[in-house]
Amino acid sequence: MPTRTSEAVRVAVLADSDTRWKWGALTARRIAPSTSVELSGFLLRGRATPTPRQLTEVGVRADAMREVTGNEFLRAVEDGSYDVVVLALVGGGVQAMLHGLAALGLPRRPVVVTGYVGVVYEKLADGLLLRHGADVVLANSRHDADRFRAVYEGVGADASAVTEAALPFLGGAPYQPEEGRDTVVFAAQPSVPDSRADRTYLLRRLVEHARLHPRREVLLKLRSKPGEHTTHLEELPYQKLADRLPGGLPSNFRLVYGNMGEVLDRTDLLVTVSSTAALESLHRRIPTAILSDLGVREVLGNHHFLGSGLLTSWDRLDGGHRPVPDAEWLARQGVAADRSYESAFDEARARVAKLLLGDGPGPIAPYYTPSTAPGYLPNILARHHLAPDGVPLPGAAQKAEVTGLRRVVRDAVREAARGAYRHGVQRVAPVIRRMGEL
Template sequence: MPSRTSGQAVRVAVLADSDTRWKWGALTARRITPDDRSIELSGFLLRGRATPTARQLAEVGAEADALRELTGTDFLRTLREESYDVVVLALVGGAVQAMLHGISALKLADRPVIVTGYVGVVYEKLSDGLLLRHGADVVLANSRYDAQRFRTVYEGVGADASSVTEAALPFLGGERYVPEEGRDTVVFAAQPSVPASRADRTYLLRRLVEHARLHPRREVLLKLRSKPGEHTTHVEEFPYQRLAEKVPGGLPPNFRLVYGNMGEVLDRTDLLVTVSSTAALESLHRRIPTAILTDFGVREPLGNHHFIGSGCLASWDQLDGGGRPRPDAVWADRQGVAADGSYASAFDTARARVAELLDGPELPEISPYYTATTAPGYLPPLLARYHLAVDGTPLPSRASESDVRGVRRVVREAVRGAARGAYRHGVQRVAPVIRRMGEL
């Protein structure tokens, strides 16, 4: 049977809800496209709290042939009106589940291959997140370790596990680390919500500043993912930029706050330090010395428990004294770090699976594990959050993007922008004040 994409480009739609997920989705789309076919990539940004700004999109460096912002119901309408071969859902679990039910309800004559996965380390809500992604044709696992865990969860609840496909993080790469004469750069990769409290984040900033003062010839960089007012995958209640303004004595001359593409920052890094950022896997892939901090313990809420056995756990005291962790090769191999040169073939299985689905017979109906029968108390309110009824059809009260014209559209966009600003101001300014008042 001839392929529906034979002799033409594979038409891929990527729906993402944050800057990091857009990066994962767009890069994944290019890596899973069969080698013998070109790609036409259309990007869609799900409107919400974490919708990325133009600056954030430029920073991640993942491009598309077209890119626009819309709601979930308008994305479903787009799939009904436009033809795509592959849809990559780079979303939180609940949004993935909603889109799966929504796409199923479209009853498309020739539905696209549905692909989803995780943007980084999966260290929490394993079963919840996985079952919300069940129903996609391909659920990508970023390592052999993850693939085994994913199949165990699906099989344990009696769900089909054939969708689980081992791959890797799509943004690994860059030159292998080689020390450079005269360069000594330490980079701390910040995370928006790990740790979460003001006291813990102030502590980390203080230790980083003290490290810079202790080693005046060393360049110390605090790598930030967003600017105040912007949001990523997680809410950042206490931005390091604000905390840095209050450092006693000011910041030392060898300390800087930096933005930009993580790969470019790693090009000049001699030691990467983080609590549990996915940047650690990028660093380990390039064989850059990497430290996972233990100052707040090794605990599940921090995510650094994922690195048990890695050989990378260390405290600021040890780093101040010149310590350099040495990664465990066996652990790194199981976690998809691919520092041994195997990364070139990491997506072979995923590409073959997508090609098989594209070239094969008509795709079956989407069958998520969660239905009105298996989760009658969980699924309906989840779908309602995305303005879908329990059968996956749009709720009648939801006005479509195409229904809004002229002045109404301008007014609605202005109100939406004001609402976003108010939300972010509330998270970063008002909420901390109320919390402090409550502690009096």
Template sequence: MESLPSVFGVPASTPASSTRPLRVAVLADSDTRWKWGALTAKRIAPEHGGASEIRLDGFLLRGRATPTARQLDEVGVRADSLREVTAVEFLRVMGAEEAAGSYDVVVLALVGGGVQAMLHGLKNAWGARTKRPVIVTGYVGVVYEKLADGLLLRHGADLVLANSRQDADRFRAVYEGVGADASSVTEVALPFLGGKPYAGRNDPYTVVFAVQPSVPDNRKDRTYLLNRLIKHARKHPERQVLLKLRSKPGEHTTHIEELPYQKLAEKLPGGLPDNFRLSYGNMGEVLDTTDLLVTISSTAALESLHRRIPTVVLTDLGIRETLGNHHFVGSGCLASWDQLDAGHEPVPDPEWVARQGVVADGSYATAFDAARDRIAKLVAATELPPLTPYYTTVTAPGYLPGILARHHLGPDGSPLPGAPAADKQAGPVRQIVRRAARGAYRHGVQRVAPVIRRMGEL
């Protein structure tokens, strides 16, 4: 097997066995999507001789949520090579003859608009080639909003992964409802479920509140939740209470966090109780010592349920679509802080849990079999048809061009004149300038923009 050219980063060495490892490229636009994309790549790799072999090349899409080194380290998923790129740079790499022939699978771990742009960009880059990588995409977690919009923006990939039986049914219904091909929908499970099952009470008993960057989205509600968590810590001094944070101030994840909880905590009168602390780090490691997981609607709830850890989805702010906790209706996990303070212990509904792809009964090991089989067949095919997204300049002439333009692509998926691209690795000075520019942009998004919005509301 030939080594990858230098543009791909670390060159691949020739394997000792005659079996060629699956070559996968993952393009991600945030830390959480990198985690989903990289772990999905490892889960869907067809097995050879009882073990899956994979070479993973990571590409981080340059933007407001490009993960920092600390965030990547916290995710803990390693790649054989990793580099930061613009959309046009990625397409240039994928469009090279050696890339189209070397990669078996490309995982698009992006927001919906990014997926659609890359589908059209790759279609343009590959032209009439019949030998191309298999394109895989999906969702990082619970799909509770913009179902039709997000799904149609992902249409055109060879596999659109659904994290549960319920999602697979909904996805197919949307595609079939607009007359689009639904055969790409493939049921799997969340790739990061796992870890040791809950074995009983820890010492000390540990309560973890897993926050979300964008829900709720206002100071009043976030301060309320923080105060209730602190009140719970004071009411139960024998317990350890953790505020599990997604990112540090100045960092962004999948969603923008304009009011970080750690900043709110600094301003609370009276200080914080001794049994209360802020927590960063890998969610799986935090769950290893968790006795009660509390959240608004985070995917962490599904990770917790998978391990059979007592899990609560809060109702204090109502059960509303804007919060996402409506997704947990029927789960048996809905409760308020008043109920928790009084000693309530949630009991999840087993049928609801099963429909969500949370398979704590041991069948998780087979959850990716259908995707593996399908990918193996597509990779082995002598040719694949061109990518055919549902959205085109015929079906969505007033929508698609704007989606593509945000990634510096024209209506046909070709790079627009003046699109940012680089033929070689940026030098030290350029890297410093890029970091400074991204830092200024993040400051504007997180600090300046909220102030301007508040002023506009006066």
């Protein structure tokens, strides 16, 4: 890389949703081996590209930010002399960018970092092998680090990239009850559960809890507004279900948005099915409950909390039960309610610093190649307009930057297309599904 007059570490973060942008940007600042970071944000163009409102709510700013395709990002890396690249994407996106970066053939390439935005409760082997090839694969806990290494070693792949860290957005003041405050927060998830019946059940029980405790403030914390997408698709927004709930909503029940940390500042009990918000809550020692009402099932993700002491039901919560977390379970999950969180990123920071020394990192070597996964890898790369060898497919060549009126028109067309897609997901698809069940 060219010699810089500044000691700042130049980091590029590519993210495909609001939550992954938050994870990627905060991770970049925590693992950079310098207190000075030049952060360039790139938002991968797609169904979940965050809106300006979502980016404002996340509250993590970059020195520069723009929306790109995968190939546009690769060209930016080729031209940008970045020290570190953080891939905050789904597994397929990470794999495509790894092969694309390898195909650039840079004389000195950036250190590539990736990981997960929260609890890893499904597609463990698939997601991990798609992330193999990065220089650093971050695990959010000791528990995850052990599982990640076992997957890589189980297929004979190099597991040295697995690096134990923690979720980068844990923080906030430890829980302190306040006289006269009694607030229960349900942290909703876009895709868990996914059926209308199950989501209506959870909403109904939350509303009934508010009616049973009229002096208690009951909040439904939502991730996005109707028409917006986050990390997962949300076909049945709770806002719309709430509008149709018989009997309306009690006065002590509210729907809230905003930064999760700010909501937790006034929370006395956090309830969820399996949201990562539970780990944020536990980090601050806020009473936390994981619901078992719909079963303890892999598809719900609440099986991740086996042994935590947190699994309970609305019946018990209505009666005043407050789960007590198991200390050993907390320690293995990277919750770090003690001061150990301050050093949680030391290993990752040291690894990045070491890779930046001398000639820099070696060649990118993913487990999946055209010879090890010839029936799988080409399709993944093609989704990002890359050939099996990682080079851009015909038609994905560099185009001149669009400016002025053409850019305004292009952006308007893109937003209209996204709106049509979201309408299809949230309105048309459920109708077709119901018709198919007749």
